[in-house]
Amino acid sequence: DDDDVNIMHGRRDWVSKIAAGFKSLENSPPELYKVYAIKFLDSYSYFSVSNVFTLFLSDDFGYSDVEAGAIYGAFGAMITVYGFCIGFLVDNLGVSKSLKLGYGITILGRCGIFLTTSRKMLMFHIFGPLALGTSLGIPVLMT
DSSP: OHHHHHHHHHHHHHHHHHHHHHHTTTTOOHHHHHHHHHHHHHHHHHHHHHHHHHHHHHHHHOOOHHHHHHHHHHHHHHHHHHHHHTHHHHHHHOHHHHHHHHHHHHHHHHHHHHHOOOHHHHHHHIIIIIHHHHHTTHHHHTO
């Protein structure tokens, strides 16, 4: 059937294009692969948390859906604010040190969120270390 042949031909073209893209990275320095791996893992971590963040706020801390959504939105805004305010720090420290510092701060924030039962401490960890550390993660990898 002609439709099946066209579909299979289209798939082969698609696979060939992807393979050619990876082939072009063949002679790239190892650091590029490390950056891509870090970017993938950081993005996976961020978006995994994003998927359940409002449910966590509602189920574990009793926030309404609207309150949880507002907290999530404010968290995203704080990442941007921190990123804007500490851009000079990234420039002075360099990408590697900024990422290490950011991931260290993010781990502290996530541990604080995991260990707290207090709404005040939860807000501190979300808008403090978690947002600050996150602002030193994904945005730094975009440069």
